[in-house]
Amino acid sequence: MKYVACFLSAVLLFTLVPLQQLFADIPLPEPTGKIILTVDGRITNKNLGERTVFDHAMLAKLDTFTIKTSTPWDVGISEFTGCRLSKLVAATEAQGTIMLVTALDGYEVAVPISDIEKYDPILAWAKNGNVMTIREKGPLWLIYPFDSNSELRGMEYSARSVWQIERIAFQ
Numbered sequence: 001m002k003y004v005a006c007f008l009s010a011v012l013l014f015t016l017v018p019l020q021q022l023f024a025d026i027p028l029p030e031p032t033g034k035i036i037l038t039v040d041g042r043i044t045n046k047n048l049g050e051r052t053v054f055d056h057a058m059l060a061k062l063d064t065f066t067i068k069t070s071t072p073w074d075v076g077i078s079e080f081t082g083c084r085l086s087k088l089v090a091a092t093e094a095q096g097t098i099m100l101v102t103a104l105d106g107y108e109v110a111v112p113i114s115d116i117e118k119y120d121p122i123l124a125w126a127k128n129g130n131v132m133t134i135r136e137k138g139p140l141w142l143i144y145p146f147d148s149n150s151e152l153r154g155m156e157y158s159a160r161s162v163w164q165i166e167r168i169a170f171q
Contacts, residue, residue: 028045028058028091029047029058030053031053031054032057033055033057034056035055036056037123037165037167038054038166039052039053039054039088039092039094039167039169041094041096041100041168041170041171042094042095043094043170056131059088059123060083062087062088063084068080068147069143069146069147071143072153078127079128080127080143081122081124082122082123082126083123084121084122085115085121085142088123088168089113089116094113094170096113096171097112098113098170099112099113099169099170100169101142101160101165101167101168103162104165109162113170115144115160119144119145121142121143123141123142124143125138125139127141134164138163140164141163142162144157
């Protein structure tokens with residue numbers, strides 16, 4: 001009977017408390033490799049002062065997800081592998097309504113947080129099985145599943161699909 005009570009308590013806990021709240025006090029580790037992404041703004045879980053920095057291994061540990069889609073910049077369908085933005089939001093405990101996504105060249109675009117729930121985009125680090133270099137739009141490229149919804153084929157979403165990402169600020 002004791003085990004049944006423990007099991008039922010655990011089930012109740014996991015159904016009533018979001019995972020983000022369960023792990024809210026677990027700090028993110030510091031990167032051991034080259035930093036490829038800085039996240040700041042309205043975030044709670046930080047690992048370097050007022051921001052969170054990630055190397056490739058840290059992002060891969062959060063999530064590894066693949067999208068097969070065409071893009072406005074490529075011919076045919078490509079396979080993109082990366083971290084779902086929803087996992088990044090949960091890990092950093094980000095809040096707000098807008099993400100300011102900034103590329104290495106200073107290009108910056110405001111991406112509504114609602115895009116994460118609506119389209120499940122990823123921060124891709126690999127294309128067709130190969131890690132993307134800066135020359136190949138890496139180290140990170142915001143990829144929407146363009147083929148899943150005709151709405152994503154417009155200029156608005158092309159502009160949001162930033163490549164060579166270095167920073168995301170939640171507002």
